[in-house]
Amino acid sequence: MKTGANDILESLSPASLPDRAASYALDGAKSLYRLAMRRMERTQDKVQSEYDGSHWQKILSRKAWRDAKSLSDFLIFPDQSVRLRKVDGKIMRISAQQYYRYRLSALGELIARYADGASRIVELGTGYGYNLFSLLHSHPDWTLKGFDISPNGITIGREIAAHFGVSGKVTLDRIDLTDSSDPNLAAINGEVVLTYFCIEQIPYDVRNVIENIIAGKPRRVINIEPNAEFLDLKSPRDIVSLLYIRSVDYQTVLFSTLDQFEREGRIRIIARERMPFAPAINNDGFLYCWEPL
Template sequence: MNIRATDTKAVPTGFAPASLSDKAATYALDAAKSIGRLAMRRVKRTADVVDSEYNLLHWQRTLSEKSWTRSASIVDFIAPRNSASDLRKVDNQICRVAADDYYRYRARALGELLARYTGDATDIIELGAGCGVNLLSLHLNHPDWRLRGFDIAPNGIAAGREIAAYYGLSDRISLDRIDLTDGTDPSYSAIRDKVVFTYFCIEQIPYDVRKVVDNIIAARPKRVINIEPTTELLNFTSPRDIVSFLYIRSVDYQTQLFSTLDDYERQGRVRILARDRMPFAPTIHNDGFLYCWEPT
């Protein structure tokens, strides 16, 4: 399979590549942490674990802290001041970048990336939207788009609705609930004939990947863009990909989405329009791949 890197020349950064010694030391430490997780307590990413980590922890904290009320702009909210540097992937290079610089870059890069695959669509839906940070990023770059997010976490949805209202965007950004593993969920009707994307969402449901893909196909979206990490497409001659493999296995993320889509293309159920490796990532161990496809 030929996985090509996405061209992001339209998003200049000026970030310098990390040194070989910096990468080697960071890779070794990251790999050791993942091996420790595998040895001590293998995570099993069940629905209860995901609910505990996100709805009852991350999104509950987001909702209670309401940091958007202390942010002067959407950019300040999605990229709050944080000078802590780490190795991150920027324009297909590993660079040592401060967190706030990276997330400002990411907002632009995500908008430009998705625009390449959405065609002329202006109604865009994210499945697994959390509190809508991706939707806010897309609005900054495409204010003409009408954006809708779905998630299973009530606290994420509540936070997202408050954020959209605070910035006066309730008419452009909306959030509602969906259970992607339930093919009878009424919210699936909203994606019919729409362009849909996921961003590090299906990673959280490793035991229901095929079911979720079947449910999405049955809902008949116009186009789907999956941006997800995986072990399926890694290059094991690359030290960083070995680090990624260890991390993904240690936290029990999905490992079958893209092979499922390839299988369904052979069966004639989907048509894959693009296979790309993501040019940006916030860590060295968990960058994603992009498949753009349509039901046949």
């Protein structure tokens, strides 16, 4: 762990049992309520309206990067709201600002561990490229390419890159991962590919998306996505996570599908690990790193 993350870790202690119990109960109740109401299926239209039409639209109209002194200042949101988050594998009560400061080095170290020495990373479903700008901060020698279906996400990423003078290092373009004829699938040929809570948004097309990625002939793939398959349902936190994932209709089959691809001799899985960090208690991620055969 780099000094920045270590400094933060040393100043924290794990959340108390009553604190965790109250937060899990509240979160679980919210998810049960969502499940009891008739939830809307996570179709492509719903995802487009949530991301392109809402989250990224708001970020584009605010243009917060214009007020930031530096790229890292922009990435570490000045948000003091304190809640339970996962930090270094433990549940801590921590502000968003402290969490994102820690994450800036933690993500760089995690991806470097699996990038097999590559200095180019391609993120699919990059949004506006938050992860790419974070990776550039920890690895200034890397070149980062991001693809997303959202025009607003791409516009934001390009504006941020131009504003901080890194347009030659971070580029964004459009892709639809469900479309096997998308011309930008060619951009992953021979590259190390990352997905980070992107396939979660495509629950009805997971197998097809993996097929499209394999057909693009990447060198290696790192999927960091919601974990609904390797949960310990004796653990309250895992129950909370599963209820949340089901209630918002995220994908639940990615890792078992990759295991099946491995059994079919189509890919080789290099690593499986639980994510050491998460901004909330209710969408715990899992990492698979694999190569097509």
